[in-house]
Amino acid sequence: QRGKNGEPAPRDTYIARRDGKEKITFKYECLRPALEDTLGICVYEEQLLKLANCVAGWDLNKADGLRKLTKAKEKGKELAIKLKEEFVEDAIKHSKLKNSEAADIWENIIFPFSRYGFNRAHGILYSINGYHTAYYKHYFPVAFMCAVLQAETDKASSPSKDSNIREYKKESKRLGINIVTPDINKSFASFAVTNNNTIITGIEAIKGVGAAAVKNILETREKYSFKSFADFLYRTKSSVVKKDVIQALAQAGCFDSLNITRKAAFTYYADIRTKANKFASSVENIGFSDWNKLDDFKFEKPDMLEEWSVQNILQAEMDTLGEYVSGTINDLYGGFFTGNGTTTLSKLKTLPDGFTIKIETVIADVKQEKLKNGKNKGRAYARFTLTDVNNDSAQLTAWPEQWVKYKDTLVVGKAIRAVCRVNNWNGSNTLVLDRVENIGVGNAL
Secondary structure, eight states: OBOTTSOBOHHHHHHHHHTTSSOOOOSSGGGHHHHGGGTTOOOBHHHHHHHHHHHHOOOHHHHHHHHHHHHHGGGGHHHHHHHHHHHHHHHHHHHOOOHHHHHHHIIIIIGGGGGTOBOHHHHHHHHHHHHHHHHHHHHSHHHHHHHHHHHHHHSOOOTTHHHHHHHHHHHHHHTTOEEEOOOTTTOOSSOEEEETTEEEOOGGGSTTOOHHHHHHHHHHHTTSOOOSHHHHHHHSOTTTSOHHHHHHHHHTTTTGGGTOOHHHHHHHHHHHHHHHHHHHHHHHHTTSOHHHHGGGOOOOOTTTTOOOOHHHHHHHHHHHHSSOOSSOHHHHTTTOOOOTTOOOGGGGGGSOTTOEEEEEEEEEEEEEEEOOSSTTTTOEEEEEEEEOTTSOEEEEEEOHHHHHHHTTTOOTTEEEEEEEEEEEETTEEEEEEEEEEEEEEOOOO
């Protein structure tokens, strides 16, 4: 994190001093009692209180007003003016400082503190937690990454949830951990460890499969595993495991182990369920166990053994699992991603403002908006969410001129090779479109 004008955050100075690369100094000797333990840097809220006590002679009750001020930020302007005047006046008297010196302490130590300060108790607990997680990740990487994925899956929906899961999956693969597709007979609700280098995806991680459906599937499976797709359809509740659930399960590859193609499960689930129910009822009427006799049930169509194309399988996996499992993005877009002279989205955060790059990405989302101010007020522009061959993502803006020019071609599902400029806004890097060089179309399901 950086200061108001882009200057290095105090943590950078602290690390340099800790490592002996920078001399430990105190700009004013009256700061030493409050900052000596942290190498001359104000790190904790408690130090802010002690600083006010040592420098201005304030008791801790009055000094606590400084802590509250830093948390108030923009809402505390009037309070800031009042406290600054009091602090400067009292610091001059108590520590024999010049007016400029007391004001310097306020402007460069106290007031900027809200950008990075927190209380010491939190700092200690965060440090302990950091050591614990580092230990578990190093010595028990599979269990650790599984727990991280479970925790993220269990969170309520948030803008960062999907991107976080993608990052954790990438990190798992970097560690040599294999994350396999969900299986209707092996998966649990969430991610689970199956052996010392494999994590199986949980059923609730599939988009379109709700908690009620997951519960019914797992409770039904407790008696014994599903022996066939027809067995699954017959034993689960059609009122809970509905069309959208079954089709999402098929798209994610959940039924692959039941010897049915994804296309057949997606397409014929209703016909199979209806006929399986009738068959099971008929054998039950003559005294046989319907579940066991259901193994004899056969449902056939001329195209029952046909499977989707590789492109359609990959698109379905992206829609339900958020990643390509059975291939790569180039299988979907026919070798569009060359990598020649292009920059991956993962490097975006390291690039300077205004830097020009060429990217190869897929458009994952488009939102058209209208400018509210300026000479182009009322004109339409667009914001895009992009993803690249490494499954990294970024935000792109097409301002009115570019949006008018490329509007008909920049749609969800298309791959683009484009020249963009890096735009640093509020501490994060996004992209601004200059021109589109090439467009590739994936085969959507």
